[in-house]
Amino acid sequence: MRWTERSWPLALLVLGITGLLASLAWNVVVVAPNRLLTGHGYVTIAVPALRWLPLAWLAVLATSRMRALAGLMVAMTLLPALVAATGLAAAGLLATAGEHARVQLGAGFWCMATAAVLLVADRLREIQAQSYLRLACWTGLALLVVAMAAAGVFDRLSIVQEFALQRMRFITAVGQHLLLAFAAAAAAVTLGAPLAMAVAQRQAGRGATLAVLNLVQTIPSMALFALLVAPLAWLGVGGTGNAPALVALTAYALLPVVRYTLAGLATAPSAALDAARGMGLQPWQVLTRVQLPLGLPVFAAGLRIVLVQSIGLAAVAALVGAGGLGRFVFLGLGQGANDLVMLGTLAIIVLALTADGACRALERWMEPRA
Amino acid sequence: MIEFSNVSKRFGQDEAVDGVSLRIASGELFVLVGPSGSGKSTLLRMVNRLVEPDEGSVRIDGKDVRDTPANELRRGIGYAIQSVGLFPHWSVARNIGTVPRLLGWKQERIECRVQELMAMLELDAGIATRLPAELSGGQQQRVGVARAMAAQPAIVLMDEAFGALDPVTREKLQHAFRRIHADTGTTVVFVTHDMDEALQLGDRIAFIDGGHVRQCGTPLELLLNPVDEVVRGFVGGASAGLRLLSVRKVRDAMTPGSLIDGAPSIDAEADLRQALSMMVDGRLRALRVDGADGQVISLDGLLAPPR
Numbered sequence: 138m139r140w141t142e143r144s145w146p147l148a149l150l151v152l153g154i155t156g157l158l159a160s161l162a163w164n165v166v167v168v169a170p171n172r173l174l175t176g177h178g179y180v181t182i183a184v185p186a187l188r189w190l191p192l193a194w195l196a197v198l199a200t201s202r203m204r205a206l207a208g209l210m211v212a213m214t215l216l217p218a219l220v221a222a223t224g225l226a227a228a229g230l231l232a233t234a235g236e237h238a239r240v241q242l243g244a245g246f247w248c249m250a251t252a253a254v255l256l257v258a259d260r261l262r263e264i265q266a267q268s269y270l271r272l273a274c275w276t277g278l279a280l281l282v283v284a285m286a287a288a289g290v291f292d293r294l295s296i297v298q299e300f301a302l303q304r305m306r307f308i309t310a311v312g313q314h315l316l317l318a319f320a321a322a323a324a325a326v327t328l329g330a331p332l333a334m335a336v337a338q339r340q341a342g343r344g345a346t347l348a349v350l351n352l353v354q355t356i357p358s359m360a361l362f363a364l365l366v367a368p369l370a371w372l373g374v375g376g377t378g379n380a381p382a383l384v385a386l387t388a389y390a391l392l393p394v395v396r397y398t399l400a401g402l403a404t405a406p407s408a409a410l411d412a413a414r415g416m417g418l419q420p421w422q423v424l425t426r427v428q429l430p431l432g433l434p435v436f437a438a439g440l441r442i443v444l445v446q447s448i449g450l451a452a453v454a455a456l457v458g459a460g461g462l463g464r465f466v467f468l469g470l471g472q473g474a475n476d477l478v479m480l481g482t483l484a485i486i487v488l489a490l491t492a493d494g495a496c497r498a499l500e501r502w503m504e505p506r507a
Numbered sequence: 508m509i510e511f512s513n514v515s516k517r518f519g520q521d522e523a524v525d526g527v528s529l530r531i532a533s534g535e536l537f538v539l540v541g542p543s544g545s546g547k548s549t550l551l552r553m554v555n556r557l558v559e560p561d562e563g564s565v566r567i568d569g570k571d572v573r574d575t576p577a578n579e580l581r582r583g584i585g586y587a588i589q590s591v592g593l594f595p596h597w598s599v600a601r602n603i604g605t606v607p608r609l610l611g612w613k614q615e616r617i618e619c620r621v622q623e624l625m626a627m628l629e630l631d632a633g634i635a636t637r638l639p640a641e642l643s644g645g646q647q648q649r650v651g652v653a654r655a656m657a658a659q660p661a662i663v664l665m666d667e668a669f670g671a672l673d674p675v676t677r678e679k680l681q682h683a684f685r686r687i688h689a690d691t692g693t694t695v696v697f698v699t700h701d702m703d704e705a706l707q708l709g710d711r712i713a714f715i716d717g718g719h720v721r722q723c724g725t726p727l728e729l730l731l732n733p734v735d736e737v738v739r740g741f742v743g744g745a746s747a748g749l750r751l752l753s754v755r756k757v758r759d760a761m762t763p764g765s766l767i768d769g770a771p772s773i774d775a776e777a778d779l780r781q782a783l784s785m786m787v788d789g790r791l792r793a794l795r796v797d798g799a800d801g802q803v804i805s806l807d808g809l810l811a812p813p814r
Contacts, residue, residue, distance in 0.1 A: 412592030415557055415664075416606050416654075417581030430596050 163245030321386030329394030397439025401432025441496030585655030
């Protein structure tokens with residue numbers, strides 16, 4: 138088939154070129170004498186176990202002239218091969234380095250890993266995969282990486298060594314983080330949903346509520362945490378720890394909760410509401426039988442936004458001593474230990490993506506009913 | 508019987524309804540007609556208390572509507588509107604069964620009634636499980652009417668209920684509704700801005716303008732004796748003569764006479780407009796009348812003053 142006969146696979150070309158450049162120009166791993174000192178970086182072609190990577194990216198680019206399925210196959214192979222080879226390369230490099238030496242993942246690795254993930258997503262979209270196939274691909278990749286981790290393939294990577302040192306604290310932090318985010322989301326729904334229902338019919342009340350919540354949203358999160366210290370201390374619930382974190386996260390979550398509740402309630406056509414009232418449905422029956430079921434997909438989307446936002450923002454809560462994964466980030470920043478920062482950040486990203494995916498699945502499941 | 512006694516309603520500065528008194532008999536198909544913004548919908552919505560009058564009262568069978576709790580009152584009164592307002596997440600059958608379910612009817616009785624109504628409104632039984640979005644506009648309107656009549660209410664309120672349809676579908680539905688009304692004996696209050704629809708459907712018509720009743724009477728009365736220029740302009744205009752023919756039946760204008768066998772004939776219940784159309788079409792001066800021996804309908808009969 139000739140070039141002119143179909144559109145260019147733009148995303149694939151951009152991702153392939155990015156991966157190729159990253160493999161040639163940026164350090165894929167950095168070997169440091171210990172966990173805090175700056176180390177010496179290696180690009181892929183400087184490490185025997187990783188020399189094939191530029192060729193792999195060329196193969197990705199070559200699939201731009203083939204069916205999307207070929208690209209998917211290459212991407213699905215490239216991603217686990219990249220992480221496995223990097224893990225093994227780290228072990229090889231450490232064998233010749235000093236006792237406290239660490240192998241850190243470099244910008245080149247992160248860039249290639251991200252490009253490979255996006256590539257899988259893009260090819261899945263291109264072949265118009267059913268949702269079960271998408272789920273199977275992602276679960277398969279995740280399981281593969283988990284299996285490699287269990288087999289010890291990544292054990293010599295600095296980020297995994299940081300994790301091994303902090304294992305118990307890490308698991309506790311994940312629990313705290315989720316608890317904080319979910320508690321804030323739950324509190325915001327408990328407060329925000331009735332608030333939205335109360336002001337839904339009143340133009341003035343709705344404007345004022347949204348104006349206040351928008352204002353809250355514009356306060357930088359660190360400033361809000363700081364602002365809460367004094368009043369909460371005065372109230373006797375403590376200016377640091379979980380209380381201010383929960384209050385601040387709830388305050389941020391209120392705007393999306395109210396917004397989406399209002400949007401969900403407005404899903405019901407006004408004619409249906411008029412007919413419902415005219416046929417003698419009580420106001421609560423109009424709400425439960427017409428407005429809530431019709432708004433369900435919108436409410437679910439709102440819940441997703443609120444959860445993802447809260448999981449992200451909860452990182453900052455560590456600043457006021459609330460625990461959670463943010464602790465690792467700030468601890469790492471303080472010590473100059475980039476891998477500790479990365480450990481916390483990666484975990485937060487995974488949590489947010491998982492929450493997002495789970496909620497999306499829930500939305501899809503709800504849609505045909507509504 | 509529905510009785511409006513001197514009712515008024517203001518929205519802000521606007522006098523939507525201003526001192527209206529009307530009496531609608533049981534079993535009547537009563538049409539409120541008038542230009543948009545004339546207050547006819549407001550008047551209609553006072554019956555089921557979607558609008559509460561500022562002054563005056565609305566009584567049903569002598570009982571003030573305000574003496575019955577609004578929801579209870581509304582469940583006893585059918586309500587169909589122009590935009591239909593079917594619940595988009597419910598099947599056709601569930602939509603039709605809304606009020607019976609509110610009233611706590613047994614499931615079998617509801618199903619039975621839904622089937623009966625769908626047959627009555629000439630809806631294919633196969634669409635019972637469909638969602639409203641899968642229906643045509645005409646089907647949606649029929650479902651809307653079925654829903655309004657589901658709990659066998661003594662009164663049905665219809666606000667431009669056939670307004671959003673194309674002329675052909677609309678005429679079909681008007682005929683079907685006329686027949687259903689005759690069969691059930693329900694009191695119907697019907698709001699429309701379309702004078703042809705009002706003349707076609709109404710036993711009696713109230714012409715509403717600026718919140719007042721300008722004239723109230725049978726279609727023939729409005730056509731023959733409009734009280735003022737406004738009513739004359741609205742009922743008459745260029746097609747006044749044709750409208751006059753369309754509200755009268757062959758039975759009311761036939762005269763003794765005879766025509767040769769095999770001459771075209773028309774039903775005694777058909778309207779005179781159809782008779783005129785047949786005459787023009789066949790270049791005839793007279794038609795035989797089916798089922799009425801020795802009677803004909805002639806051009807002279809059409810022109811004679813209504814009896």
